[in-house]
Amino acid sequence: MAEVIQATTLGELASLVRSKNAGPFWVTFDVMFDTDSDFQRVVASQVINKAWVAATWEIPLQDIVLVELPAARAIKFSFPRQRVQGDPGESDQYSGQQYAPLLGLVIR
């Protein structure tokens, strides 16, 4: 009997979702998984793609670096920060709380 795979969210499926500065001009996002099958399932779903990242964080598509890393069971993307770390109006010095929009992504 074929296993029925329930739709879930990225927040439920991932072992770690985080955001962090990569130097003062860049923010980087890491999405990691406990198993190869969870990782492959999210890669195959293509829900994390440059067009979605560009639309969600309002940044130009060509500024985005996006890689899939099987050895780390991780999907990673990075883009230049909206403002240099610490410039006037800074809200998140470490960019540590910028990942929330990823959590609700539906994975079928």
Next chain:
Amino acid sequence: MTEPKSIRVFATTGALGMGFLDDSLARAIEMKPDVIACDAGSTDSGPHYLGAAAPKMSEQAIRRDMGRLLQARDALGVPLIIGSCGTSGTDAGVNWMASITRALASEQGLSFKLGLAYCEQPSAKVAQWMDKGKVQALPGAPETSSADAAGCSHIVAMMGAEAMQHLLEQGCDVILAGRTTDTALFAALPLLRGLPPGPVWHCAKTIECGAVCSTKMRADGLMADIDAHGFEVEPTALDAGCTPLGVASHTLYENADPIYITEPSGVLDTGAAQYEALNDRRTRVTGSAFEHKPYSIKLEGAAPLGYQTVAIGGIRDPYILRQLDSWTDEMMAAFEKRVAELTPYTLGVEVRIDISYYGRDAVMLSGETQANDIGHENGILIVVTAPEQSTANTVARFVSHAASHWPIPEWKGFISGIAFPFSPPEIDRGMAYRFVLHHVVTDITPLELFRFQTEDIAHG
């Protein structure tokens, strides 16, 4: 030709002053490393620490770690290398670490040859380089002019492995360096002993944060063995392990690109690396490559932004919460006039007022996807930035007062619309800084920007 002997490197903890387990240190000493290294700084915490040349860690925290490491070094007779002293690696940071180290040596009766490496650059010199086109912005950097560079309060140039090797070759036992790439501290001795750059730099990148890449993510150490073909790494604590997944994942941390990692002397390529578990505590990595490039040195510079005064409050009235934008816009228009009445400055030019609402979009700003969900309460943060502390405080005083009484159409009469936890609500937070330089200097040799001193410390 015989292969170079493998080198054992002890990475004590992610950042000097964060601490490590005493049992781990004892075990590390039994494992007889060839070198002990620890990073003491970063730009990660923002421009303040460079702009003000102030350390992030307390003197007490540094003394605790450094005292134990000096004793470990003495017991082993191997070099101890500390990089990015005083968080930002300014000359003041190196001198601060040196005075702590001299005091500890005296208290503990230790003798050693101390090496100091200074890397601060005069802002006028950097401005000249910029005018001559010798300086390039890194990707994502904003437009920077030579005048911006000249306005920096501190500029550091980042040292590579060669600067550490320069002091090792002079027989230094304890090296306190200004701003240094995290990896260079660990790579210096293995490269000097002839090990190949691929495994050396990949190992250095893996261990720079200490035990963070192990199964116990805490402030503690790692031990790595680098040989001619790869490297092996395990935690110094017996209850933790380094797994292939954990080691592979660490190349992601705080890096925009996890495959290609730039050093002053070239680029590490981890794309073909293989990670193999030797047992449940130890992982072997092979296949790391390094491509040499013309030498480049990174500059980091920070400049004063202005003095700031902040006020914190909360809003619970749902009628205010449903019109925060118009409420804020109306008061900001009045503040513009009031700034002109009370100060010689113009709002939006020399003086800034930033108001943000926690519970709405204060964290993600324009990127917030749920900004229209009105909660039952919001926090308000008022930040005033001005050329003098007194001006910032003057402006913040009328802003916090006027904002708390700013009317809404629903209520007829004088309201008190902000819950302030403190009186006075205004908190002066001193000078704020901004990053100006995050650039590279090219057409440069590895040592020409740096100054070195050695000193024989003799006690007991």
